[in-house]
Amino acid sequence: MISSTFALLLCLFGAANAHFRLLYPLPRGNFVADLEPNFCGGYTEVTTNRTTFPLSGGFFSISTGHPGWTAGVLISTVENPNNFDNFSVNGVQQLAKPFARDEGAGTFCIPLNLTEAGIPGVQDGANVTIQVLFEGGDGNLYQCADLTLSAALTSPPADITCSNASATTSSSSPTATTSTGAALDLSHEASGFAVVLSFAGVIAAVL
Template identity: 60%
Template sequence: MKFAPLAVLASLSLGVHAHFRLLFPEPRGVFVADQEPNFCGGYSDVTTNRTTFPLEGGFFRIRQGHEDWSTSVLVSVAPNPNSFDTFKSGGEDLYARFWANESKTGNFCIPLDLSASGVSGVEDGANVTIQIVLNGGDGQLYQCADLTLSSNYTFPSDIQSACVNETADHTAHGTETSTSPSTSETAGSSGSGNGQLGGFEHLPVLSALGAGVVGALIAIAL
């Protein structure tokens, strides 16, 4: 019986998610850790104050605290996307960026060229919603941002200057860590940036999960 508390703690630890924060563009609502495993991080309704976003040469910024993670971006052109089905067409996910993986934790600025998605309706002047999906090995997490696309919009200098990659010295689940700046890419650059996330290459990821632990992670470059 004296080992029961340890067993309880071990079982609880398997259910802990490594949270991430969408820093840019502005997410639908304030960060709520317990809601991140849910659609759009718990925010099902579209915001009225959309972020103006370039049709080409865009990027998104995240902070996350899990090693060996992968991320993708889904896009919806529905007026009020309020379910996972509104990010699908014919039962297939509408990807703005396919799965890509990274081994380090920290802050990341990742290129996002929405014009290259090939999704019908993603065009100049369109209202769209992107859903950032992150898998750190213990289940998928979600954050959404509502955008208005513009073919002639460029980011202000303060947003541009914030597009840097910083890798953390150690894992911290959704908290601040000491960081060391790595080589950063200009927004929209075709360079590889930090790990495999900096460029536009599409890297589908298959992962087998068991009891909250990654069983396998295979990246296949198309």
């Protein structure tokens, strides 16, 4: 009994410790591990400190302790998206970045070309919100960032670091860095699809 309780505590602690953080663009609020399974990581309302973000040529950066994860990015063109429905049009999720998988833990910088998906309303000057969906083995996790899109900005500011660092000495390479929708191999697409389905299940449960 004691050992199983201890194991459960260890598991909970480990899970809360791992999860993932959105490093850039800045998320809506401070990281709260327990709230990360919720919409926008627990931050329902839009913020006033929007990040001016390049319409094309952008990237996002995350860190995680989970060795093996899948992530994708949804976008909402609603002024104040405060529920999962705001990231869908006619019941279809607006994917700004297809799901991709990586087998390593650490810090990752992943290209995010927002014009690529051809989503209406994703244009110069638009106020949009991205929601990063992440699954690293302990359930679906979410972080949101409120943005103002800029066509004049062709890359994030130079002081924003875009680098990849493996948290372990294993040889697992951060493949997500060079992944594009077209470059993903079949296994990436298959796992991404599975995650889309499970996210859809969660969304259905929330609504």
